[in-house]
Amino acid sequence: MIETVRSLSTLRESVSRRRAAGKRIGLVPTMGALHEGHLTLVDIAGQHSDDVAVSLFVNPTQFAPGEDLDRYPRDEEGDRAKLEDRGASLLWAPGPEQMYPDGFATSVSVDGPSEGLETGYRPHFFGGVATVVTKLLLQVLPDVAVFGEKDYQQLQVIRRLVRDLDIPVQVVGGPTIREADGLAMSSRNAYLSAEHRAIAPALKRILDDTGRQAVSSPDGEKAETFATEALISAGFDKVDYVALRHADSLKPVTTNEIEAGAPLRLLAAAHLGTTRLIDNIDPRSV
Numbered sequence: 141m142i143e144t145v146r147s148l149s150t151l152r153e154s155v156s157r158r159r160a161a162g163k164r165i166g167l168v169p170t171m172g173a174l175h176e177g178h179l180t181l182v183d184i185a186g187q188h189s190d191d192v193a194v195s196l197f198v199n200p201t202q203f204a205p206g207e208d209l210d211r212y213p214r215d216e217e218g219d220r221a222k223l224e225d226r227g228a229s230l231l232w233a234p235g236p237e238q239m240y241p242d243g244f245a246t247s248v249s250v251d252g253p254s255e256g257l258e259t260g261y262r263p264h265f266f267g268g269v270a271t272v273v274t275k276l277l278l279q280v281l282p283d284v285a286v287f288g289e290k291d292y293q294q295l296q297v298i299r300r301l302v303r304d305l306d307i308p309v310q311v312v313g314g315p316t317i318r319e320a321d322g323l324a325m326s327s328r329n330a331y332l333s334a335e336h337r338a339i340a341p342a343l344k345r346i347l348d349d350t351g352r353q354a355v356s357s358p359d360g361e362k363a364e365t366f367a368t369e370a371l372i373s374a375g376f377d378k379v380d381y382v383a384l385r386h387a388d389s390l391k392p393v394t395t396n397e398i399e400a401g402a403p404l405r406l407l408a409a410a411h412l413g414t415t416r417l418i419d420n421i422d423p424r425s426v
């Protein structure tokens with residue numbers, strides 16, 4: 141039976157008890173509305189630890205005014221049942237007053253991998269993520285924490301933050317889990333109309349085509365233009381970015397670096413109506 145904890149003191153007692161029993165603790169931070177992508181991260185955490193804790197907190201500081209904080213899907217009961225089924229043993233579900241008590245005045249800011257890409261369109265986002273993830277890691281003090289590659293820039297920001305602040309946790313990335321037609325699983329896919337849902341898998345197809353092109357005739361800029369035009373032709377309303385980057389630093393890559401075998405990531409964000417989809421691939425593995 142999964143233990144649900146809502147106060148920091150109870151969380152600390154529960155984690156201490158588990159540690160005293162010799163357990164290694166894994167953490168999967170989430171905002172709930174769990175799908176197979178999250179549950180795969182729980183499985184991965186289970187391969188690296190004895191007891192898997194999952195946090196469920198829809199973090200207001202990573203949403204800008206006018207974004208979807210109020211309508212973000214919430215289903216704690218359903219989430220708990222799925223987690224129990226996957227063998228997680230602790231659900232950390234704090235309220236906003238627990239995470240951000242009156243007078244809260246601290247924020248964590250990461251440069252480097254947070255520059256560009258998402259930050260160009262959601263400038264508040266990584267400050268909110270870095271602050272809440274730092275808090276979650278310090279609250280649970282897990283041995284290992286697992287984050288999805290679906291949010292690839294977020295994963296790189298968290299890796300940097302953990303290294304820079306010497307937080308004693310191993311960060312593990314879990315693969316993007318996709319629907320049968322290639323659409324990356326995301327809690328926000330629930331917002332898509334039937335018409336937009338039919339267009340959405342084009343994002344992955346176009347990333348694959350662009351990735352192949354970028355590796356076989358290395359010209360990052362040309363590949364990005366090709367992808368943007370292909371997304372608009374497929375029915376996307378707006379493309380925020382398609383960007384070929386170094387897989388670790390997320391800096392732009394030169395043709396020489398591509399030819400020399402630098403690790404690459406191709407990342408994109410595009411809109412279908414009011415829904416913004418993000419996805420990314422390793423262009424060397426398509």
Ligand code: PAF
Nearest residue numbers: 169170171199269272291
């Ligand atoms: O990826 C998410 O679901 C969130 O950004 C995270 C890491 C749980 C922080 O709120």
